[in-house]
Amino acid sequence: MTDEPCPCGTGRALSQCCGPLLTTERLAETAEELMRSRYTAHVFGNAEHLWRTWDGRTRPAVVNPGEARWTGLEITEVVDGGPDDLTGTVVFTARHEGGELAERSEFTRRGGRWFYTEGR
Template sequence: MNDSDACPCGTGDSYARCCRPLHTGERLAATAEELMRSRYSAYAVGDLDYVWRTWHPRTRPDALTPDTGSEWLGLEIVGVAAGGCDDDTGEVEFVAHYRRDRRTGTLHERSRFAVRARRWFYVDGDVD
């Protein structure tokens, strides 16, 4: 992905201005939604290290396996509950669109996030 390309997370900003600074550690996500969007982008660009680093240590797996058969096509944020700059927890409901084996599909999840050591982490989620 080129830095000038539109960010996969759907904000309309370039990847360089949106999620790349989070992926490279130049800055931290300020809200649960921003972390959700950056994690989606990390899946889209194949940065599983970022996905693993932003997963709460209490719930993250020992390792992540790349899914080379999926292409992430777009992200819709359905709703946000808390998860702001002054919150300790938050939820983000989203629908992620993908293509696998020439078929399209969606992943609908309500994700839970928590702040630990002044950083947002993905805790877990309920998939519909």
């Protein structure tokens, strides 16, 4: 893993940010951290991370990161989702060549792990 900037926009190196989450070296501590790692997984086409971090109660049978070339992430609101919370919400805009995706993502924490539940 290189010290290139993490695509999620924190300004930290990939190896010190989302990289360890994508390689399962550690788990996300907050809903925002998981959301950022999921964005990074989309950037790299890492379907396994997307599948593993999606709540099994709402996850589709097949998770496909798609073909979009992602160019930036902006977090506009975070509600709860801290280390001691059971739920959290992250509102963001993810930009890609040709457009953007704005979403209000819901997360749940079960067994000490954060999962993406749904987006609106």
